[in-house]
Amino acid sequence: MVKNSLSILPAFAGLELLSSAVIVFNADGSIKFANPAAEILLDCSAKSLIDQKLNALFLNGDALLAVFHQAVAHHFADKRQDLTLERAGREPLHVHSIVTALDNPETPVLIEFRENVQQLKLDREERMLDQSKANKELIRNLAHEIKNPLGGIRGAAQLLELELPERQLKELREYTQVIIKEADRLQTLVDRLLAPHRLPHIVGDVNIHEVCERVRSLIVAEFPQGLTIHRDYDLSIPEFRGDKEQLIQSVLNIAHNAAQALAERIRHGDAELTFKTRVVRQITLAKVRYRLALDLHIIDNGPGIPPEIFHRIFYPLVSGRDGGSGLGLTLAQTFVDQHLGVIECESRPGCTDFRILIPLP
Missing domain, CATH: 1.10.287 (Helix Hairpins)
Structure with missing residues (x-):
């Protein structure tokens, strides 16, 4: 039975209070201690982490293991690097790691991980x-x-x-x-x-849910069977100044692309498209800090964006569909840019999530 890591290693008790993830390793590369922040970051209890090997934590752990051996050999006092740590069945972790060589032959290495998602x-x-x-x-x-x-x-x-x-x-x-x-x-x-x-930028008061409902009606008219559209709205979102027609076109371009990507699921009758609205606070968009921003998600359960074009989807004339013009997302991005906002995207098989962020008053 594994005892609580704090009772085993009182010398590391102070690490329990750190907000960054800290893991201490034995000389053989197995975990001796993990603080609560490490449990949260890795989504795993300290009890489960104890005795795990470093290269077993991540799919690409061999690269980190090589740095571990350098630390054991005292090739450096500490080494800092930005890493993307792959995990089976989970989102990769983007972290800044600090590998420190300790003057202790039993526990020679300490690794600190700090998420650098914001950067x-x-x-x-x-x-x-x-x-x-x-x-x-x-x-x-x-x-x-x-x-x-x-x-x-x-x-x-x-x-x-x-x-x-x-x-x-x-x-x-x-x-x-x-x-x-x-x-x-x-x-x-x-x-x-x-x-x-x-086109002139016609500014007026915009209700984002009117925009979503307009787009929804257009999508339903074109795809009346096999596609279920879910609405998850935060009705407290205030109106904001913007060009309603441009925003309708932006959301429609994204939603229409999603519906076309769902062709196979539509034939099987299990295609889903979701419009979700929320408010985010204290967010930086295009290097400017805003107190509030609209957070609109357009989510589908399609096959996902092909990896070979994922980083180019907003380029003009790039399309993942035969016969596509490759202009829909380019125009959507242009219109959202004119509202001082940004479009983000995350995609994997079974879930593609386009996120539109626009400052709110």
């Missing part, structure tokens, strides 16, 4: 902000470069059709019509690319 979040938001600015500039330049010759191509095809001899008109008109239709399709694509930069 990762800030770094991710900064990257997204820079990416969004680059996307906007790229889209504007590319759209204008494409648009200018399109009119000439279409006009030339129409003139060519008028000049065709009567005997060849029926035979060759098919080809001129292909040119005209493809030019029109590209024109529509360019117009969609330029839409966020053309």
